Amino acid sequence: MSDIALGLEALARLLSADLMRVENPDSLVMGVAPLESAGPNHLSLARDLRQVKALRKTRALAVLISNPRLIEKSPCSVLQVEDLSKALSLAIAYFHPEPELAEGVMPGALVDEGVRMGLGCRVEPGARIEAGASMGDHCHVGANAVILACCKLGSRVRVGPGSVLGTPGFGLRREGERPVRIPQVGMVVIEDEVELGARCTVDRATLGATRIGAGSKLDAAVHVGHNVDIGRNVIIAAQSGLSGSVKIGDGAVLGGQVGVADHVVIGAGAQIGAGSGVGSRVAPGARVAGYPALPVERWLARSFFRSQKHPSAERDEEPRS
Amino acid sequence: MSDIALGLEALARLLSADLMRVENPDSLVMGVAPLESAGPNHLSLARDLRQVKALRKTRALAVLISNPRLIEKSPCSVLQVEDLSKALSLAIAYFHPEPELAEGVMPGALVDEGVRMGLGCRVEPGARIEAGASMGDHCHVGANAVILACCKLGSRVRVGPGSVLGTPGFGLRREGERPVRIPQVGMVVIEDEVELGARCTVDRATLGATRIGAGSKLDAAVHVGHNVDIGRNVIIAAQSGLSGSVKIGDGAVLGGQVGVADHVVIGAGAQIGAGSGVGSRVAPGARVAGYPALPVERWLARSFFRSQKHPSAERDEEPRS
Amino acid sequence: MSDIALGLEALARLLSADLMRVENPDSLVMGVAPLESAGPNHLSLARDLRQVKALRKTRALAVLISNPRLIEKSPCSVLQVEDLSKALSLAIAYFHPEPELAEGVMPGALVDEGVRMGLGCRVEPGARIEAGASMGDHCHVGANAVILACCKLGSRVRVGPGSVLGTPGFGLRREGERPVRIPQVGMVVIEDEVELGARCTVDRATLGATRIGAGSKLDAAVHVGHNVDIGRNVIIAAQSGLSGSVKIGDGAVLGGQVGVADHVVIGAGAQIGAGSGVGSRVAPGARVAGYPALPVERWLARSFFRSQKHPSAERDEEPRS
Numbered sequence: 001m002s003d004i005a006l007g008l009e010a011l012a013r014l015l016s017a018d019l020m021r022v023e024n025p026d027s028l029v030m031g032v033a034p035l036e037s038a039g040p041n042h043l044s045l046a047r048d049l050r051q052v053k054a055l056r057k058t059r060a061l062a063v064l065i066s067n068p069r070l071i072e073k074s075p076c077s078v079l080q081v082e083d084l085s086k087a088l089s090l091a092i093a094y095f096h097p098e099p100e101l102a103e104g105v106m107p108g109a110l111v112d113e114g115v116r117m118g119l120g121c122r123v124e125p126g127a128r129i130e131a132g133a134s135m136g137d138h139c140h141v142g143a144n145a146v147i148l149a150c151c152k153l154g155s156r157v158r159v160g161p162g163s164v165l166g167t168p169g170f171g172l173r174r175e176g177e178r179p180v181r182i183p184q185v186g187m188v189v190i191e192d193e194v195e196l197g198a199r200c201t202v203d204r205a206t207l208g209a210t211r212i213g214a215g216s217k218l219d220a221a222v223h224v225g226h227n228v229d230i231g232r233n234v235i236i237a238a239q240s241g242l243s244g245s246v247k248i249g250d251g252a253v254l255g256g257q258v259g260v261a262d263h264v265v266i267g268a269g270a271q272i273g274a275g276s277g278v279g280s281r282v283a284p285g286a287r288v289a290g291y292p293a294l295p296v297e298r299w300l301a302r303s304f305f306r307s308q309k310h311p312s313a314e315r316d317e318e319p320r321s
Numbered sequence: 322m323s324d325i326a327l328g329l330e331a332l333a334r335l336l337s338a339d340l341m342r343v344e345n346p347d348s349l350v351m352g353v354a355p356l357e358s359a360g361p362n363h364l365s366l367a368r369d370l371r372q373v374k375a376l377r378k379t380r381a382l383a384v385l386i387s388n389p390r391l392i393e394k395s396p397c398s399v400l401q402v403e404d405l406s407k408a409l410s411l412a413i414a415y416f417h418p419e420p421e422l423a424e425g426v427m428p429g430a431l432v433d434e435g436v437r438m439g440l441g442c443r444v445e446p447g448a449r450i451e452a453g454a455s456m457g458d459h460c461h462v463g464a465n466a467v468i469l470a471c472c473k474l475g476s477r478v479r480v481g482p483g484s485v486l487g488t489p490g491f492g493l494r495r496e497g498e499r500p501v502r503i504p505q506v507g508m509v510v511i512e513d514e515v516e517l518g519a520r521c522t523v524d525r526a527t528l529g530a531t532r533i534g535a536g537s538k539l540d541a542a543v544h545v546g547h548n549v550d551i552g553r554n555v556i557i558a559a560q561s562g563l564s565g566s567v568k569i570g571d572g573a574v575l576g577g578q579v580g581v582a583d584h585v586v587i588g589a590g591a592q593i594g595a596g597s598g599v600g601s602r603v604a605p606g607a608r609v610a611g612y613p614a615l616p617v618e619r620w621l622a623r624s625f626f627r628s629q630k631h632p633s634a635e636r637d638e639e640p641r642s
Numbered sequence: 643m644s645d646i647a648l649g650l651e652a653l654a655r656l657l658s659a660d661l662m663r664v665e666n667p668d669s670l671v672m673g674v675a676p677l678e679s680a681g682p683n684h685l686s687l688a689r690d691l692r693q694v695k696a697l698r699k700t701r702a703l704a705v706l707i708s709n710p711r712l713i714e715k716s717p718c719s720v721l722q723v724e725d726l727s728k729a730l731s732l733a734i735a736y737f738h739p740e741p742e743l744a745e746g747v748m749p750g751a752l753v754d755e756g757v758r759m760g761l762g763c764r765v766e767p768g769a770r771i772e773a774g775a776s777m778g779d780h781c782h783v784g785a786n787a788v789i790l791a792c793c794k795l796g797s798r799v800r801v802g803p804g805s806v807l808g809t810p811g812f813g814l815r816r817e818g819e820r821p822v823r824i825p826q827v828g829m830v831v832i833e834d835e836v837e838l839g840a841r842c843t844v845d846r847a848t849l850g851a852t853r854i855g856a857g858s859k860l861d862a863a864v865h866v867g868h869n870v871d872i873g874r875n876v877i878i879a880a881q882s883g884l885s886g887s888v889k890i891g892d893g894a895v896l897g898g899q900v901g902v903a904d905h906v907v908i909g910a911g912a913q914i915g916a917g918s919g920v921g922s923r924v925a926p927g928a929r930v931a932g933y934p935a936l937p938v939e940r941w942l943a944r945s946f947f948r949s950q951k952h953p954s955a956e957r958d959e960e961p962r963s
C-alpha cells in the first residue's frame with residue numbers, strides 16, 4: 001500500500017478509463033495489487049475470462065478490464081480501458097513510483113580513469129568498467145556487471161547485474177589437434193535505450209562490431225555471439241543464444257531458450273517461438289517454432305496429434321499478476 | 322585422506338550397515354573415494370552391476386553396496402545398506418567434514434545498512450545486498466551474488482555465487498514500434514531451506530511476489546521469471562527456465578534445460594524430462610518429456626524407432642562417482 | 643587502423659601467401675577490416691562465393707582468399723593462402739596486437755593468502771579466489787570470476803568474467819519429501835591451456851574430481867556438472883550443459899545449447915549438433931543432432947520433409963566477418 005490516494009473518478013481520468021460501474025464511490029484507491037491479494041483500497045486487474053473465479057472473490061475496490069464481458073462478473077467498481085497494459089503501467093507508476101537513484105559510481109564499483117561516461121549515469125557496486133569503454137547519458141550499469149574496453153554504449157542503456165560485455169568471440173581454428181583462438185579485436189556497440197537483463201553475455205567482434213540496435217530489450221541470461229547484428233526494437237526472452245554473425249531485423253521477437261545457428265538471418269518483425277532452434281533464414285514477418293524451426297502452422301499440425309498446445313511465439317507481454 | 326579413522330565394525334554401526342564380508346579386519350577406514358582412485362584405507366561405493374568391472378579392480382578397503390549381487394563381485398570388505406545415498410552422505414560427512422565458516426559479512430561484500438539479517442548468516446566477498454532486503458537465520462550468500470531491495474529470504478537459505486535476485490521482470494508492451502517496460506514493483510520471496518546454485522536469476526513480480534517454496538533446490542543457471550510460484554521441495558536442474566507466472570506444485574522435479582511457457586501450471590509431484598519444452602498444463606504426478614512435452618510413454622514410443630534412449634525424467638540423484 | 647604499416651610483398655611473406663594480383667603496389671596495409679567497412683589501407687578477407695557481392699564493392703587495399711575462384715571477382719590486390727583462418731590470425735596479431743597486461747592481482751580482486759599462484763598470472767578486479775585453490779603460470783582470471791577452494795588450475799588457463807568454479811555438485815537424495823544435499827567434497831581440475839568463457843559454471847565432484855582436459859575451449863555460459871570428465875582439445879559452444887558424471891573424449895565438438903544426460907559417454911572426436919539433447923552413448927567420431935540426438939544423416943532425413951536446413955554439427959570456426 002502506498003501513501004498516495006486517488007478517488008475513482010480522478011483515477012479514471014488518469015488512466016483514460018471509462019468508469020463502467022461504481023460500488024464504493026467514496027473510497028480511495030491507494031495501490032495496485034493482484035486479484036488474490038488485493039484489499040479494499042486496491043486497484044486490481046482482470047485480463048481475460050480465465051480469471052473470472054479470482055475476480056468474483058477479490059476484495060479489491062476496483063478492477064481494470066478491457067473485455068466488456070468481465071464487467072458483470074466483477075464484485076467491485078470497474079474501469080474499462082482499451083490498452084490494459086498501458087493503463088496498468090500508468091497506475092503502477094502513479095501509486096508505486098520507483099525511488100530516485102543517486103547518480104554516480106557507487107562504492108565498490110571499479111571504473112577506470114579512461115572511461116567516458118555521459119551525464120546522469122549510475123554504476124552499481126561491484127561493476128567493472130575498463131578504460132576504453134564509453135557510454136552516453138543516463139545509463140545504468142547493474143551490480144557486478146563487467147564492461148570491457150571494446151564497448152561503446154549509447155544513452156539510456158541498462159545493463160543488468162552480472163552481465164558481461166566485450167569478451168572475445170568464440171572463434172577457433174585447429175592447429176593439428178589443438179584448438180587455437182583467432183584473435184578477436186572488434187567492438188561491441190550498444191545503441192540508445194537498449195536494455196540487457198541480468199547475466200547476459202555479449203562478445204566483441206572478430207573485426208568490426210557486434211551491434212544491438214536502439215530500443216531492443218533482452219531478458220536475463222541471453223548470449224550474443226561475435227559479429228551478431230541485432231536491429232532496432234527487437235525483443236529476446238531469457239536464455240536465448242545467438243551464434244556468431246547472426247543478423248536479426250527490426251522488431252523481431254524471440255521467445256525464451258531460442259538458439260540461432262551462425263550466420264543465420266532473421267527478417268524484420270519475425271516471431272520465433274520459445275525453445276526453437278533456428279538453422280536457416282527466417283523471412284520478414286514469418287512466425288516459426290520448433291527444432292529445427294518450422295512455420296508455426298506446420299509445427300502446430302505436427303504437434304496436434306500429440307495433443308499438446310504450442311508455446312506461443314509471441315511472449316505474453318504482461319502477467320495476469 | 323582424512324586424519325579420522327574408524328574400524329569396519331564401528332563404521333558399520335555409524336552407517337547402519339550390515340557387514341557382509343570382512344577381508345582385512347584390522348585395517349582402518351580413513352576416507353571415502355571412488356572405486357577407481359580408492360586406496361587401502363578408503364571406503365568406496367558400487368551402485369549397480371554396470372560398475373562390476375571397476376569394483377573388481379578397486380584397491381579400496383571396503384565398499385558400500387545396496388544390491389546383494391555385488392557382494393560376491395567385491396575383492397574387499399562389503400557393507401550393505403538399504404539407502405545407499407544416505408549411507409554415502411553419512412560417511413562423507415564423517416570422514417570429510419566441511420570446514421566451519423565464520424559468520425558475518427566478508428571483506429569486499431557490500432551490504433547496505435538497512436538490510437535485516439538474522440543470526441549466523443555469512444555473506445561472501447563481492448556479494449551485494451541492497452537496503453530493503455531481508456533474510457532469516459543461518460543464510461549463506463555466495464561470492465558476487467546480488468540481492469536487490471525487493472527480496473525477502475527465509476532461514477537457512479543458500480544463494481550460489483553470482484546469482485541475481487530481484488531484477489525487474491521482463492514485462493513489456495509496445496508503444497508504436499517501441500517495446501516499453503511495464504513497471505515491476507513486486508517482491509521476491511524465498512522460503513526456508515531453499516538453495517539456489519551458481520548464477521541463477523530470480524525476477525521480482527510485477528505486483529505481488531515471485532515465490533520459491535520451502536525446501537526447494539535449484540541447480541546452477543536456472544532462470545525464474547516474474548510472478549512464478551514454485552511450491553515446496555521442488556527440484557530444478559541446471560539451465561532450466563520458467564517464464565512469467567508459471568506455477569509448480571510441491572515436490573515436482575524438472576530435469577536440466579527445461580523450458581516452461583508463461584502461465585503454465587505443473588502439478589505436484591510431476592516429473593519433467595531434461596530438455597523438455599512445456600507449453601501446457603501438466604497433471605499432478607504426470608511424467609512428461611520432449612518438445613513439446615508429451616507423456617513419457619508416448620515420447621518413448623516416438624523415440625523408439627529412432628533407437629535412442631530417453632533422458633531420464635528424474636535426475637539421477639547421486640553420481641556413481 | 644593501427645600505426646603499423648607493411649607493403650604487400652612483406653605482408654605476403656608474413657602470411658606465407660601468394661600475391662596473386664597487385665593493384666596498388668605502393669600502398670601500405672595498416673590494419674584488417676571486414677569487406678564492408680574496409681578502407682584503402684586495409685587488408686580484408688573473403689571466405690566463399692556467398693561474399694562475392696561484398697567483395698566487388700569493397701574499398702580494401704587487398705583481400706585474403708583461399709578459393710581461387712575469388713581472384714577474378716576482386717577489385718583489389720589478392721593474397722591467396724591455404725589456411726585462411728591461420729593467415730587471418732597472423733594478420734590480426736600483427737596489425738592489432740593485444741595490449742600487454744600487467745601481471746598481478748588487480749585492485750578490487752580478493753585472493754586469499756593461502757592461494758598458490760604461478761608466475762605471470764593476472765587476476766582482474768572483483769575476482770575472488772579462496773584459500774586452497776591453486777593455479778600454474780600465466781593464468782588469467784576475468785573480472786568477478788569466483789574460484790573456490792577445491793580448484794586446481796594448470797598453466798595458461800583462462801577463466802572468463804563472472805565464471806564460477808568449485809560450487810558443490812547438484813547431488814540430492816530425499817528424506818521423506820525433503821530433498822537433501824549429498825555432501826560434495828571432491829575437486830575441480832582444470833588442465834593446461836583450458837579456456838572458459840564468461841559466466842561458465844564448473845561444479846566440484848562428490849568424490850574424486852571434475853576434470854577439464856588440456857587445451858579444451860568452452861564458450862560462454864557452459865555448465866559442467868559434478869564428476870564430469872572432459873578430455874583434451876574438446877570444443878563446447880555457448881550455453882551447453884553437461885549433467886553429472888558425463889564423459890567426453892578427446893577432440894569432441896559440441897555445438898551451442900547442447901544438453902547431455904548424466905553418465906553419458908561421448909566418444910573422442912564426436913560432433914554434436916547445436917541444440918541437441920544427448921541421452922545415450924555417442925560413438926567415437928560419430929556425428930549426431932536432434933533431441934533425442936540421432937546420427938546426422940537420419941536427423942537430416944527427418945528434417946528434410948520439413949524443408950529446413952540443419953544446424954551444422956561443427957561450429958563455423960571463424961566468422962566471415
